[in-house]
Amino acid sequence: MNFGLGSVFCSFFVVSYFINKYVLSVLKFTYPTLFQGWQTFIGALLLLVSGKLGWVEISSIPRAAALAWLPGSALFVGNIYAGSRALSRLPIPFFFTLHNASEVISFLILKVTQRERMSWMKIFSVNMLLASAINLPIHDPQFDPGGYVWALIHIFCVGAYRVFQKKTSHLSDLEQQYINYVFSVLLLTFAAHPTGDLFGALDFPFLMSYQFHSGCCASALLGFFLLLATVKLRSALPLEHCGVWVFLAKVLTTGLSPLVFQIEVNPETLCCILCSLGGEALLVYSEKA
Template sequence: MHSKRHVTGLIFCLFYVVSYFTNKYVLSVLKFTYPTLFQGWQTFVGGLLLLVSGKLGWVDISSIPRSAALSWLPGSFLFVGNIYAGSRALSRLPIPFFFTLHNASEVMNCLILKFTQRERIPWMKIFSLSLLFMSAINLPLCDPEFDFGGYTWALVHLICVGAYRVFQTQFKTTPLSDLEQQYINYLFSVLLLAFAAHPTGDLFGALEFPFLLTPIFHSGCCASAVLGFFLLLATVKLKSGLPLEQCGIWIVLAKVFTTCLSPFVFNMEVNPASLCCVFFSHVGEALLVYSERTSQIR
């Protein structure tokens, strides 16, 4: 049983690393910085594969009531903001720096719950959130290649991620599974991003993209969409087969693996101060998982 859990966790880590590397390659190396088209393509393929998988019985997706889909639309809005801003930020920031800012979404999540539910926060969780917060706000000051636009989009991304997590945990009016929620997100994202492609100028910009007709670009885009779908399935499998705190451990490990391997794949400029921010961000996330585990034991 334990070996099966480890295999599931390792498969999740593999898809996590390869998925982020593929997205980073298309966004930064090939410089395809048209998120309405890139994310629209990914969500279209993800939704199509999810639909086919449900029809074939590979995944469990029941008929979604219209009322449940409409009630979930605020979450879908946040999801679109998450992937759009995340794509913008990832195209301009190194992966370790992106994760450092992404981890700060836990602070946003906790603040929203604090003001809405007045819940008491244990001291260990406060300490871990402080590490995440301090790492995120100090990173732009330490970054040797500061990119104002990249950090601005990362801020929008972490706000959307934090708000989405709160909405997901508090949304209990209808019993939608994670896959059903994601299916609604995919459908809504495709429609919204398709309508936004022309006003944002991404459609005409993509037509002048120098790598548009090259096999490497097509392969990268197809791989990013398919890998994103398999990462979704691996994440759902991980959450369904392991306790919440163990899922958190594997997510931390996946980010650490991706952070440690990324300098060998992509060029990035760092200094000791920025490395400290990245390191303490991962430490803070690990302590956050530990604090949630100890609070559940008590």
């Protein structure tokens, strides 16, 4: 049962990232307020319908709890917006190498605010993740400063969100995500005009193409199914075991991405990718130990 659930999670994870990368990089739809706004709108709609039909459990959310969660929703918007920008410019293995450095942000926040004691193994793994992220742009043969700046913002938002989620809310994962979706739709809708995405998308060459519409629909549906698979995985397995499946999903996505997308890698950047995966594996092991 756990193997089947983990396999479903990995499948949705891999295909979801590939579809998003296809729309963002191959079709070059680099309008994240619209792309992420569409995804979060469909996610909120499907969560609402699923809750009404009794397929998922979403309780009535108290206003005070929703307001207390808004800082987390703001970090979530920063995460998906900057993540889209970064993923559109960087290869998937590079994106994951940088994304993994969000553990460093979480580590530093907890160290400063909570003074949590960390094992030597966790400290070593976090340093591996940090070293990989620092050295990657130095040796990247196709260095894109914009991609790395957006990745840096994404890293901070993911790391801070992880800590906020751990320390703040008593809401369920689905309730948190429902608030995130609604807040994202509202904020991204209002931001579409000031950022120029609304008018820029009107000149998008693939706007009426089958590839664009099918890719956007698939990305929204897969994002929702990935959310359900993630929540189911967390409810069925201990947190440290969930980390193993997330790690395996990243390894599969990283390993398969060169077969789908063109990636230029040299020995130095390959070492960064492998070092990051090794650091994440050690981090997962340290959580189990």
